[in-house]
Amino acid sequence: MGRAMLACSGIGERLRVGFVLFAALTASMTAATSGAAAQDVSPAAKSEAPSLKIELNRLEPAGDACRTYMLVDNSRGPALKSLKVDLFAFDTEGVAQKRLAVELGPVQEKKTVVRLFDFAGLACPKVGRLLLNDVLACEGGDATRETCLERIEPTSKTSAAFDR
Numbered sequence: 361m362g363r364a365m366l367a368c369s370g371i372g373e374r375l376r377v378g379f380v381l382f383a384a385l386t387a388s389m390t391a392a393t394s395g396a397a398a399q400d401v402s403p404a405a406k407s408e409a410p411s412l413k414i415e416l417n418r419l420e421p422a423g424d425a426c427r428t429y430m431l432v433d434n435s436r437g438p439a440l441k442s443l444k445v446d447l448f449a450f451d452t453e454g455v456a457q458k459r460l461a462v463e464l465g466p467v468q469e470k471k472t473v474v475r476l477f478d479f480a481g482l483a484c485p486k487v488g489r490l491l492l493n494d495v496l497a498c499e500g501g502d503a504t505r506e507t508c509l510e511r512i513e514p515t516s517k518t519s520a521a522f523d524r
Contacts, residue, residue, distance in 0.1 A: 409510070410511065412511040414430060414445075414515075415433065416515070419518050421484050424483075425479055425481065425482065430464060437470070439466070439500050439501065440503060442463065443495070445494070446496050451487070452485075458479045465500075489521045490520055491524065494509065495512070
């Protein structure tokens with residue numbers, strides 16, 4: 361009987377240690393999961409940065425260039441001292457034709473502005489698409505190149521597409 365008791369107490373001890381380890385692991389996983397859930401509903405996740413709409417509004421011939429009208433709608437965002445973008449113009453067959461760095465700023469807080477620039481040596485009917493390749497500079501408030509690029513929503517009122 362002594363041996364049976366000893367064998368049972370050994371099993372009981374292993375079960376107790378196993379239960380303690382299981383409880384610790386479960387508590388650890390619960391804490392990690394609830395921490396991740398708390399991160400998902402953080403203030404930054406709840407309130408996204410306001411969009412910055414940039415619209416390709418008009419293309420018109422200007423000598424041997426294509427004059428481009430860009431509408432920058434910052435009606436919901438903070439002022440930007442600088443907003444310099446890298447643009448590529450593609451022809452109607454999708455072939456890259458011209459690259460241009462354009463300063464679209466400054467843009468006042470809660471303001472919409474129109475900026476004009478020319479793609480020299482490119483006829484407007486040949487422009488099939490304008491690509492927002494990158495944001496080269498973005499200054500104002502807590503803005504960074506990356507946050508500005510994420511905020512930009514390109515649209516077009518012309519026959520040429522405008523996207524990023």
